[in-house]
Amino acid sequence: MGYRVCVLDPTGGGPAGSVAERQIVAAYDDPAALAQLGRLCAAVTTEFENVPAQSLALLRRHCPVRPHAEAVAVAQDRIAEKRFLRSCAVDVAPHAVISATVDLHALDATLFPGILKTARLGYDGKGQVDVGDPAGLNAAWQHLQAVDCVFEQRLPLRRELSIIVSRGCDGSTVVFPPSENEHRNGILAVAILPARIDPAQAERVRAIAIRIADGLEYVGVLCVEMFELADGRLLVNEIAPRPHNSGHATIDACVSSQFEQQARALAGMPLGESRMLAPSVMLNLLGDLWFRSDGRQYEPAFDRVLAVPGACLHLYGKSEARPGRKMGHVTVVGKSIEGALEGAGRVAAALHLDPPRSLVRSPG
Secondary structure (H helix, E strand, O other), X not given: OXXXXXXXXXXXXXXXXXXXXXXXXXXXXOHHHHXXXXXXXXOEOOXXXXXXXXXXXXXXXXXXXXXXXXXXXXXXXXXXXXXXXXXXXXXXXXXXXEOOHHHHHHOOHHHOOEEEXXXXXXOOOOOEEEEOOHHHHHHHHHHOOOOOEEEEEOOOEEEEEEEEEEEOOOOOEEEOOOEEEEEEOOEEEEEEEOOOOOHHHHHHHHHHHHHHHHHHOOOEEEEEEEEEEOOOOEEEEEEEOOOOHHHOOHHHHEOOOHHHHHHHHHHOOOOOOOOEOOOEEEEEEEHHHHEOOOOOEOOOOHHHHHOOOOEEEEEOOOOOOOOOOEEEEEEEEOOOHHHHHHHHHHHHHHHOOOOOOOOXXXXX
């Protein structure tokens, strides 16, 4: 888009730094490095939700910061997040806060079975333990180092959804179509855009996302992850204050991508159009792909991936493949969801991935 970019990252040679005009190699909370970044830049954003909110507050002394520190702080703490969501009249899963041993004994037995989640620094399935009954709760809490946690009731799901909302400096909002997601081992594996839900439900998803962005007075790109229950009710699982893995298909499938929207909001420009150009299915590529069953490393068959019509390969340029590490993604665009799913199945076969499962039948 013509902007020069400076990246602050603790590790040199990362994907963002390798394509930026300049990189500052420093900790996210280094005051001198933050001041340097603030002096260099006309505006600053974050693409990683665990950058301390206090760092964003320090940067605000030098230049505009979007999203603002207070919004990021809410998204960084599950306890604060759930309190905020309920203040916006947004439904969340039944839950309880665990901060001390006394909370373990006071827990309502009707919440079981459930999931114990750390209040902070948990993502991609990290910091979470399934707990089937009260007898296992203390051991699970100790396993998570007895930090502040949220215990959520496990509910019967029809599907998992997410939606990307962009909000500009003037309060205007642009929303991408909802995505239908499949997770494996707590990590997003497949995202289908648009979600196979009826128009009325899609409109409810959009309305919830806008209500949250407005409530936060957010500026930038925000992802809202939701559960659709078996009875059709929508519960918000969590929010992510950044472009999100489930929105990567917008690069190839929409007029403007979520990344362009972030740049537009950061620069104070009008937001782009979120219209979908083609249905798509995105497959995440984890570091496991680079390892054979005997542990030896090899290069996945990306030539076979690129031979699939509609397949768009995105590799992030990370220097080391590790199991569970997000190394890239493939988006398959098609004339229909069925066509995109068929192409995604061919990509999965080429890479020896489990194929996308059909999460639900399309309504009707």
